[in-house]
Amino acid sequence: MKKNRKLAGVIFENICRFFTIISLIAVVLILGSLFLKGKGLITWEFLTTEPLDGMTKGGIFPAIFGTICVTVLMIIFALPLGVASAIYLVEYAGTGFLARTIRAAVNNLAGVPSIVFGLFGVGFFILFVGRNIDKVLQTGLLFGQPAMLWAAATLGVLVLPVVIVSTEEALRAVPLSHREAAYALGATKFQVVSRVVLPQSLSGILTGAILSVSRGAGETAPILFTGCAYFLPRLPVVTIPYLNIPMINPLDQFMELSYHLFIMATQSIDAQATRPIQYGTAFILITLTFILNLSAISLRIYFRRRHKR
Amino acid sequence: MLSTRGINHTIRDERIILPSTTPPRKEASLSLRDTPLRAKARHRLKLKVQEFFIEKFLFLNGLASIIIIALIFVFLFRTGIKAFIEIKPLQFIGTHIVDFSGQEVFAYIWQPVGEQGKYSLIPLVLGSLLVAIPATIIATILGLGTGVYLAEIASRRVRELIKPAVELLAGIPTIIIGFLCLSSLGTIIQNLFHTTFRLNAFVGALGVSLVIIPVIATITEDTIRAIPDDLREAAYALGATKWETTWRVLIPAGISGITAAILLGMGRAIGETMIVLMATGNAAIVTLNIFSSVRTMTATIAGELGAVAQGSAQYYALFLVGATIFTFTFFLNLVSEIIVNRMRAKLKL
Numbered sequence: 083m084k085k086n087r088k089l090a091g092v093i094f095e096n097i098c099r100f101f102t103i104i105s106l107i108a109v110v111l112i113l114g115s116l117f118l119k120g121k122g123l124i125t126w127e128f129l130t131t132e133p134l135d136g137m138t139k140g141g142i143f144p145a146i147f148g149t150i151c152v153t154v155l156m157i158i159f160a161l162p163l164g165v166a167s168a169i170y171l172v173e174y175a176g177t178g179f180l181a182r183t184i185r186a187a188v189n190n191l192a193g194v195p196s197i198v199f200g201l202f203g204v205g206f207f208i209l210f211v212g213r214n215i216d217k218v219l220q221t222g223l224l225f226g227q228p229a230m231l232w233a234a235a236t237l238g239v240l241v242l243p244v245v246i247v248s249t250e251e252a253l254r255a256v257p258l259s260h261r262e263a264a265y266a267l268g269a270t271k272f273q274v275v276s277r278v279v280l281p282q283s284l285s286g287i288l289t290g291a292i293l294s295v296s297r298g299a300g301e302t303a304p305i306l307f308t309g310c311a312y313f314l315p316r317l318p319v320v321t322i323p324y325l326n327i328p329m330i331n332p333l334d335q336f337m338e339l340s341y342h343l344f345i346m347a348t349q350s351i352d353a354q355a356t357r358p359i360q361y362g363t364a365f366i367l368i369t370l371t372f373i374l375n376l377s378a379i380s381l382r383i384y385f386r387r388r389h390k391r
Numbered sequence: 392m393l394s395t396r397g398i399n400h401t402i403r404d405e406r407i408i409l410p411s412t413t414p415p416r417k418e419a420s421l422s423l424r425d426t427p428l429r430a431k432a433r434h435r436l437k438l439k440v441q442e443f444f445i446e447k448f449l450f451l452n453g454l455a456s457i458i459i460i461a462l463i464f465v466f467l468f469r470t471g472i473k474a475f476i477e478i479k480p481l482q483f484i485g486t487h488i489v490d491f492s493g494q495e496v497f498a499y500i501w502q503p504v505g506e507q508g509k510y511s512l513i514p515l516v517l518g519s520l521l522v523a524i525p526a527t528i529i530a531t532i533l534g535l536g537t538g539v540y541l542a543e544i545a546s547r548r549v550r551e552l553i554k555p556a557v558e559l560l561a562g563i564p565t566i567i568i569g570f571l572c573l574s575s576l577g578t579i580i581q582n583l584f585h586t587t588f589r590l591n592a593f594v595g596a597l598g599v600s601l602v603i604i605p606v607i608a609t610i611t612e613d614t615i616r617a618i619p620d621d622l623r624e625a626a627y628a629l630g631a632t633k634w635e636t637t638w639r640v641l642i643p644a645g646i647s648g649i650t651a652a653i654l655l656g657m658g659r660a661i662g663e664t665m666i667v668l669m670a671t672g673n674a675a676i677v678t679l680n681i682f683s684s685v686r687t688m689t690a691t692i693a694g695e696l697g698a699v700a701q702g703s704a705q706y707y708a709l710f711l712v713g714a715t716i717f718t719f720t721f722f723l724n725l726v727s728e729i730i731v732n733r734m735r736a737k738l739k740l
Contacts (some may be wrong), residue, residue: 091634094491095544100555101536102545105604109560110600112571163455170453174446186728187456193655193724194463194717195662197689201713204696205466239459246456270438272445300564303689305665340566347570348669357574364567364670379555384424 113368122363123358129366133313133359141361146338149299149315149370150236152309155332156298160239161291164245171246173275192243196303203308224333230318231332232346233309238305241294243360248293252278252286252385288380296374300367302340311335312345339367450472452476457514463717472610474707478510483711501675501686503695503705510708512715514675518685519716522667523660525681531653532658534604538611538652543637554612561605565665572598572670586682590672593681598666602692610655614648615641616733647734651727658723662716664689688712 107146134140167184173180213226225231256279262359264274341365346356353360399708485499486509499513537557541550576590576597586593618641626636642649673694686694692709699706 087632091632093636094634098536098540098544101539103532105533105537105560106553106556108601108604109556109563112563112568115571115575118565123722152555163452165451166449170449175453176451184453184456187460189728190721191456191460193658193662193720194460194728195659195664195689195694195720197664198463198467198713198717200718201696201710202463202466202690205470205710209701210466241660242456242459263471264719270442272442296562300562300566303565303693305692313478332535340564343570344566344665346668347573360570360574367564368567369565371497371562372559375553375559379558 090376102140110288114286114362114367118364119361121360122380123362124365128362139221142339142359142366144314144317145337145342145363146366149339150319151293151330152230152237152305152336153299155330156229156237156241157291157295159235160294162246163238163251164242164290164294165287167203167242168246168253169275169280172280173186173271188243188246191239192247194241196301199236199240200306200308202239203232203304207232207235208308225286226252227308228329228335229333230309230336232330233305234335236304236308237298237301240301241298244294244297245290248290249283250288252283252290255281255286255385283384285359287380289378289385292374292381296371296378299374300371301340302344305325305338305341309335310338313337318351339363339370343367367368395704411450425725441639445662458556465718466711467541467714470707471711474510474704475702476520477509477707482510483512485513491683501691503699503708508704508708510704512688514677515688515691516684517677517679517717518592518671518675519661519689521679521681521685522595522599522671522673523657523663525593525596526660527657529596530602530603530607530656533600534607534656535611537604537608538649539615539637539642541608542612542615543633551568551735557605557608557665560601561609565663567604567668568598568601569669571605571665572666577670584682588672588674588682588684588709590670590684592671593680595667595671595685595687596681598670599660602663602666603659606656606659607649609654610652611645611649614652617648618644619708647730647737651730651734654723654727654730658720658727660721662689664693668693687725688716692716 129141129146130143131141132144133142167188169186171181173183208226208228211225212232214226214227215221216223219225260278260282261274264278269277314335314337318334318336319328319329320334321328343360346360347353347365350356447706485497486507487495488498488500488509490496490498498509499511500509501511501514502509537553541554541557543554572594574588577591577594580586580591580594581589581595585591615637622640623636624645626640629638667687668690671687671690673686673690675686675691676683676685678685692713694706699709
């Protein structure tokens with residue numbers, strides 16, 4: 083009897099271990115195959131030149147540039163809004179009905195499928211906001227068409243829950259006693275938030291920002307219709323008149339790594355001929371998101387350890 | 392020491408503020424208006440007004456998520472509902488067509504391009520379920536095992552090594568999983584099972600399950616670890632072995648959290664776009680064969696919206712499909728949210 087129970091325990095443990103190992107093997111296989119097939123392709127030339135000969139040769143520089151531009155714009159949209167939202171939730175809202183509703187909305191927003199954000203970007207940002215700006219400013223069809231601005235806004239909405247949740251976590255990690263001490267010295271609520279709570283939670287907020295950049299850089303569905311271009315002969319850069327300073331042009335379309343990979347894998351005339359470039363693009367994309375993710379995870383571990391002490 | 396740093400900070404700043412707004416003493420003695428007391432009161436008032444506006448500003452930001460959810464709701468349904476004006480409601484189920492033998496049959500076809508568009512949602516919904524349900528089953532088995540392993544079996548060191556790896560799986564862009572399904576997994580599955588189509592619902596389901604394994608694994612682990620130690624100790628005291636404790640005490644105690652995780656995973660599976668777009672073959676067929684090519688709701692939108700004229704019947708129909716997906720996932724999320732909240736209240740976390 084006792085022996086059977088022990089045996090059942092051993093079997094159970096090993097089944098769980100086995101399932102964990104399968105999950106890990108999946109990770110290793112994905113990374114390994116991309117690394118093996120992609121590493122030989124990564125040259126300086128591949129990173130810094132434009133696609134040539136119908137995408138069968140050349141590099142992916144415009145796609146890398148576009149990815150960086152759109153994620154920078156995205157984080158400009160999402161970070162202030164998300165941080166302010168989290169500050170309200172943690173420091174001001176309490177635990178009432180409104181706070182619970184906001185929290186439910188944040189959780190729901192995190193679960194909205196990315197393609198729905200794509201539809202929303204087209205229906206709201208481009209056709210509603212963009213077209214109405216055009217009407218008011220009398221600019222013809224300048225804002226009411228797919229552009230980097232709207233792609234970044236759509237991605238910003240998508241990563242908003244990531245920013246909010248990680249900022250919330252960071253704010254909650256600040257001990258209550260610090261707030262109380264500041265109040266006892268006569269500080270107002272905003273002084274407490276801005277001078278005691280925020281400086282201590284900066285690293286947590288940074289973690290959230292990095293995670294959301296990595297999430298935004300890897301998403302494809304929201305930008306399919308809101309601003310991505312298959313191929314652009316120019317970079318989305320505009321020179322400011324009189325000052326001669328080049329600036330990202332948010333009203334231009336752009337190339338993006340994940341979209342580039344999608345187009346080359348599914349819609350190029352000769353998918354086999356561009357396969358090496360596809361692996362190269364996938365390798366660059368995954369390296370980018372992994373560096374971001376790893377730094378976020380290690381930052382979080384460091385941050386938690388420091389707080390436990 | 393963190394705490395002293397925070398406090399010093401405040402003290403220093405208070406010292407700076409007060410003298411700077413207090414006028415020099417010489418003037419204070421001359422005029423009654425600018426006594427230090429009045430200046431202090433004025434400063435207080437200024438702070439109060441400032442606080443008021445800051446709170447209102449933060450409040451507006453806090454509402455952002457609610458507003459965005461509402462806007463998504465309004466814009467999807469407002470556009471999607473117009474499909475009912477352009478297309479007869481019955482058409483969303485099926486269309487009467489004349490088949491090859493000349494008989495009139497009721498067919499479930501999604502074929503918006505053509506002389507007379509056919510807008511049956513049946514093949515799309517079936518396609519979505521044919522990918523999402525197997526994906527959820529696979530991910531539940533693997534994710535549950537991983538979650539239990541991480542929570543109860545693994546040692547601390549092993550856990551700290553494996554957990555980031557599982558989290559990394561969640562961080563892989565879905566386009567890359569889709570690309571690998573398209574370029575390698577499809578061929579491997581075809582050679583193994585000798586399927587007719589290289590890209591089919593099963594390949595898509597395997598790809599999608601990779602996305603939701605981390606979701607189920609992490610929530611399961613969190614749930615089991617959140618169960619108070621009293622329950623474990625009571626079970627051990629009664630002579631239960633580790634696996635008996637886990638199987639008969641911890642999993643039943645955390646069943647609501649695990650259910651929520653599975654529902655959440657299912658929501659992700661239905662909403663997943665890029666993997667199914669690349670891996671399922673994209674043929675809108677009414678079938679229950681898992682090795683057949685299918686076309687999901689998400690892939691239909693992603694594949695067709697780019698080439699459709701704004702304001703056409705197909706455009707509205709695509710928004711209707713989007714509204715359907717949104718409704719599906721909204722309810723799955725809502726139910727899992729309610730379950731988790733109940734569990735939190737029960738376990739008093």
